[in-house]
Amino acid sequence: MSQNNDNSVLFGNGDELPSNASDNPHINQLIDGVGRRQVLAAGAALGTLAFLGSVMPGAAVAAEPAAKGLEKLHFRPRSKLPFTAIATNRLDSISVPTGYRATPFIPWGTPITGNYPAYLSDGSNSAQDQAEQLGMHHDGMHFFPIDAQRGGKKSDHGLLVLNHEYIDAPLLHPNGPTLVAGKRSSAEEVRKEINAHGVSVVEVRRGLNGEWAVLPSARNRRITGATPMQISGPARGHALLKTRYSPKGTATRGTLNNCSHGFTPWGTYLTCEENWAGYFASRDTDLPRELSRYGLRSSSRYGWDHLKGDEFERFDATRTTTTASADYRNEPNHFGWIVEIDPFAPESVPVKRTALGRFAHEGLVFAPVKSGRPVVCYSGDDSQNEYIYKYVSRDKYRPGRSNGRLLDEGTLYVARFDASGKGEWLALDIYDKKFQQACKAAGVSFADQGEVLINTRLAADVVGATKMDRPEWGAVNPDNGEVYFTLTNNSARTSVDAANPRPANAFGHIIRWRELCKDYAGRQFAWSLFMLAGPEADSIGPNGKPLTADNRLASPDGLWFDEEGRLWIQTDMSGSQLSSGPFGNNQMLVAEPRTGELKRFLVGPVGAEVTGITATPDFRTLFVNIQHPGEGSTATNLLSTWPDGPGQRPRSATVIITREDGRRLL
Structure with missing residues (x-):
């Protein structure tokens, strides 16, 4: 996520302010x-x-x-990186080497479930529409072959599961968010913003001509900032997790600021909560260590806590009663975890796994x-x-x-x-x-x-x-x-x-x-x-x-x-x-660690982060996410118009990369 620590105004899109005041040595x-x-x-x-x-x-x-100390692994002979490195540029498009094709896919607003509401380019989709569409700002992502529970060999049909890290509020609504005296005033707008966060599960299939499409499937699912979840592990039921919503400290609502991800050996998806502290505010004079060490402040990033009603008041961590089970002083403690989702069971309840620790998780990778x-x-x-x-x-x-x-x-x-x-x-x-x-x-x-x-x-x-x-x-x-x-x-x-x-x-x-x-x-x-x-x-x-x-x-x-040991690096x-x-613009490179060779493979559009990458088992399709093209755009000042073209609001999207000859990517 782009570094921007200006938290003096609403709708900042940056990382949380540093909060480590320890004397520990820096590397x-x-x-x-x-x-x-x-x-x-x-x-x-x-x-x-x-x-x-x-x-x-x-x-x-x-x-x-x-x-020494590792099991013996056998190398497969292979050539060096067989493509010509592309030059840096600042084009408002996707650049890939000659012989490759990059096709935008499932941008923000793509309908995937419910009534399948069409994306409206003027930002007028409702909060309920957004709960049935792809969220904003695609990030970590994994492709699960449709036969993942039986070996996972299929490459033309599967579930694409991806995170939606944060939002650009000025683009999400027709004329940006409504403020009255500097405060949020529209519950509908805030609900839409909450629904634009989280995770999407999308069933996709590759046709005979090589083009990918979204299937109208019962497996398609949106998990948002309001989805009910369970808490497991050592912190389940802890006094510091008790809230008005969950007096026993065992349940919570939603996942936020989902950056990178992980996937388990048993076939589930892990979404990781990164810069979540800015979603909350506390006006208490002395913050407990579980809030102060994570950078909580007296104002929030999006101002969701300004509104009345339990669904919004949970973002105000100020102590307002005598007991934790009667207010939301502990609500921030429900975030900063890794959340497990079963993509093949749309009725399943996501679980926050507390044994993995609470911090600004970027992702999770398994040995x-x-x-x-x-x-x-x-x-x-x-x-x-x-x-x-x-x-x-x-x-x-x-x-x-x-x-x-x-x-x-x-x-x-x-x-x-x-x-x-x-x-x-x-x-x-x-x-x-x-x-x-x-x-x-x-x-x-x-x-x-x-x-x-x-x-x-x-x-x-x-x-x-x-x-x-x-x-x-x-x-x-x-x-x-x-x-x-x-x-x-x-x-x-x-x-x-x-x-x-x-x-x-x-x-x-x-x-x-x-x-x-x-x-x-x-x-x-x-x-x-x-x-x-x-x-x-x-x-x-x-x-x-x-x-x-x-x-x-x-x-x-x-x-x-x-799988062949090449390292793909995104900026x-x-x-x-x-x-x-x-x-130039943000990019993606490929390294061969054994030889030290490194080449630039992709350059993204203006203002975008290149993030999230996964491939089909046959390595003929690469999925890459393009996040926040035209970062800083408003409805009247478009800094990018990717992927829809002139006059259109920029939209985060997945890019499908293939070879023009249909062969393996490398």
Whole structure:
């Protein structure tokens, strides 16, 4: 999501303000005073960056097919990236290499369920219409083959499930939102905005001519900011989750600011709540730590709390009664979780899995699973100076038998990166002795594990996690099991360390690590830098050399490995990076980690973020999301008219990418 921290006015579209006031070291303090060019080492030619002028422990094997501590994996021979890199540009269109086709698909407002109301280009669709149409600002996404529960081989028919991160209120209504004395006044408009958030489940099919279409299916579904949900895991029923709506603290309504995603080994979709704090307001003088550490303020982003009625009053976290079960002081504690959705069961109730922690989840990526071993997954907290987390299930994975309960009982860890190139996962577990000692030393106490998880950020502060440069998407290399994470940027930082080696890091970088335990469940890992984004004069590519005109980029965000081990990188630049300089519009590149090759594959339209990526099993169709084209547009000032053309309001949409000859993409 684009960085914009102006929260003084309604309808801001930016990330939450930084709220980490801890003294924990920043990753860039690890090599303070060491020149960035010294990160290069002998392994760079194989795509392995090191630090402090020497190879990290284990770096030599990090580039090998099977490193010590990991099961042996077999490589498939393949050519280098077989397309010509496209140039940067600022066109209001989609650019892809010669021989490829990019077709807009399911833009915001596409009818998918209910009465299938048509999209009205003047913004006059009702709130109920919006609840039956694709939401706004497409983000994380996954394609489930229609036979996913029987092996998942079909490539011409499936469920496309995608997030809708936030809204542009000025475009959602005919003349923008109605304000009276600076306050929201229309319940219909606010309901429409709430319904434009959330998740869409869309059944799609590829015809004989290769064109994709939406099917009028009972599986089609909208999950919005008002959809009833259940709460599970250690925080279920906690005193800090009790509200007027759920006096027992076991149920909630809606999911908001759904950025990236995950998908489970048992075939369900996970949507991740990112910058949710700005949806709420509290006028209390002293905020409890579960609100203050997440950046809650006295005013909200969209002003939904201005209106009367329970459906809107829940966005006002001010204490108005003597008990939590009579007001909504705890409503913000219902957000910041990962939500599990069964796309094949439209009648199912989404579940918020609290064992995975509460923070600004960018996404969730699973390590390779194996029967009889724990499930392991990773998530980043996408805010300046926040942390990277790992979850290890208590119980073992059993194909055909395991389900979401594996995400209810387990241990949440947070990462500490050391300058030696090693790192440790620190348990956020009230029964862990080291955690108890850290809490005692810091003078911090938690009543139970539920309170630890509701205060995940504080718990991570206490144990000494390493501050990172906005951890975003993660991906696991199928060739060797290495875990990659994008660190998009952090222009506010003034110090450096090994894992974040630039002060005022406006361009961002990609980090990776290798678990030293073969089932990924251990506490030790070895890490390195994959690349430093930026212009030619201030960057280091995966091959150890400066980036070039064919691959320069800034603010890496989306990340995805295809089954053949190619890494697809999407960018989320904003402000001056988009309007001037060498980068052009946001883009998508492809890297070959084994050789260090990196090429630009796609450039998006004006003002848009390129985000969300998934493919059919036959790898003949790639789905990519284009979010907020013409960001900052109003009904009378259109900064983009993609995808509908001149005079039309810009709409987020999915793009279908295919080869013109119908063959595999690469």
